[in-house]
Amino acid sequence: MSHFTASFAAHFASVRVRFGVGIRRQVSEEVARLGCKRALVLSTPAQADAAMEMAQDIGDLAVGVFTRATMHTPVAVTQEAVAHALSVNADCLVAVGGGSTTGLGKAVALRTDLPQIVVPTTYAGSEATNILGQTENGEKTTLTDARVQPEVILYDPELVRSLPAGLTVTSALNAMAHAAEGLYARDRNPISTLLAIEGLEAFAESLGQVVADPTNLEARGRTLYGAWLCGTVLGQVGMALHHKLCHTLGGSFDLPHAETHAVMLPHTIAFNARAAGQELEPVSRIFGMDNPGLALHDFAQRLGAPMALRDLGLSESDLDKAAETATSKPYWNPQPVTKQDVAKLLAAAWRGDQPAF
Ligand code: NAD
Numbered sequence: 001m002s003h004f005t006a007s008f009a010a011h012f013a014s015v016r017v018r019f020g021v022g023i024r025r026q027v028s029e030e031v032a033r034l035g036c037k038r039a040l041v042l043s044t045p046a047q048a049d050a051a052m053e054m055a056q057d058i059g060d061l062a063v064g065v066f067t068r069a070t071m072h073t074p075v076a077v078t079q080e081a082v083a084h085a086l087s088v089n090a091d092c093l094v095a096v097g098g099g100s101t102t103g104l105g106k107a108v109a110l111r112t113d114l115p116q117i118v119v120p121t122t123y124a125g126s127e128a129t130n131i132l133g134q135t136e137n138g139e140k141t142t143l144t145d146a147r148v149q150p151e152v153i154l155y156d157p158e159l160v161r162s163l164p165a166g167l168t169v170t171s172a173l174n175a176m177a178h179a180a181e182g183l184y185a186r187d188r189n190p191i192s193t194l195l196a197i198e199g200l201e202a203f204a205e206s207l208g209q210v211v212a213d214p215t216n217l218e219a220r221g222r223t224l225y226g227a228w229l230c231g232t233v234l235g236q237v238g239m240a241l242h243h244k245l246c247h248t249l250g251g252s253f254d255l256p257h258a259e260t261h262a263v264m265l266p267h268t269i270a271f272n273a274r275a276a277g278q279e280l281e282p283v284s285r286i287f288g289m290d291n292p293g294l295a296l297h298d299f300a301q302r303l304g305a306p307m308a309l310r311d312l313g314l315s316e317s318d319l320d321k322a323a324e325t326a327t328s329k330p331y332w333n334p335q336p337v338t339k340q341d342v343a344k345l346l347a348a349a350w351r352g353d354q355p356a357f
Pocket of ligand 1: 044045046047070071072073097098099100101103121122123124125126127129130131132133159160161162163164167171174234257258
């Protein structure tokens with residue numbers, strides 16, 4: 001059945017997206033296409049070699065590299081990167097990496113309005129959104145702004161080949177969370193629903209294949225396709241309890257981003273399935289179980305994902321504070337949220353049990 005609804009609003013950013021094995025070597029073309037001549041390449045310290053290689057590929061159109069991108073986009077690092085961009089008179093940014101590097105590019109673009117080319121190396125999906133999370137004085141805040149939306153994305157399956165098996169699975173579940181919550185978003189539209197379903201199907205088909213053979217470029221390409229679709233959903237519609245809980249656990253308890261999404265996803269989807277069973281039907285169908293939360297739990301377990309918050313460093317004594325923080329300023333959610341329910345949900349996720357709802 002079609003996903004048409006009688007009334008909806010949809011918005012689409014103007015983004016150029018290219019896919020292909022080896023496509024990263026065409027960044028210089030994209031720099032020139034933007035009318036730019038002085039690209040600054042960004043990366044994390046761990047991916048400095050990839051950034052250097054990229055700068056070499058770009059050749060005369062590159063003016064330097066800045067390799068200090070950090071998880072959660074600390075404003076102090078952004079200020080250093082802006083100063084660096086101004087000192088070399090950069091006229092565009094090339095971010096090579098996961099959500100942390102993309103986040104730095106977005107934060108610099110917010111302050112300088114420089115155009116961005118993103119070459120993703122994880123499945124986080126930040127490249128497809130106009131959303132930026134930044135950290136200052138220990139507090140993470142999120143904003144949406146058109147200047148933050150990258151203009152060009154190049155998806156090269158060769159770049160995700162080096163993703164360790166653990167991050168491959170958790171980063172994919174992070175992307176799938178955008179699609180799963182997009183299915184029941186209050187402001188969803190027929191296209192966001194189509195994108196979410198296609199994104200989940202892409203991961204369902206390919207994630208097991210890349211875990212079995214990390215060098216399978218066809219399957220790696222399909223996972224990147226899933227990441228693009230799921231990230232686009234995140235950029236189009238509002239997120240709910242799942243993202244709220246992950247932001248709380250990451251922001252207030254410093255839990256790792258992708259791993260936290262991976263542990264929480266089956267629990268939050270099971271919780272919301274009571275109010276949004278029909279909207280979550282594609283999850284049940286794609287992952288092959290009536291209860292969409294149990295279906296995702298089974299999928300994640302089979303792929304070796306972390307299953308318990310206690311294994312990510314959260315102590316049991318923090319659970320009450322986490323439930324309190326997550327419910328004090330709640331996001332809209334299809335299932336009404338109480339602190340008691342969230343405490344029960346978090347306790348099951350902490351122990352690594354099956355979803356409690
Ligand atoms: P990340 O970018 O921090 O990468 C994790 C680690 O893996 C880093 O050390 C990185 O250098 C390394 N790495 C990345 N790709 C690799 C590869 N192919 N091979 C080997 N190592 C690789 O992690 P992430 O999960 O991609 O991003 C998390 C960040 O992105 C968080 O800060 C999160 O808030 C943000 N995010 C933002 C949005 C948005 O729309 N604003 C969406 C999703 C995530």
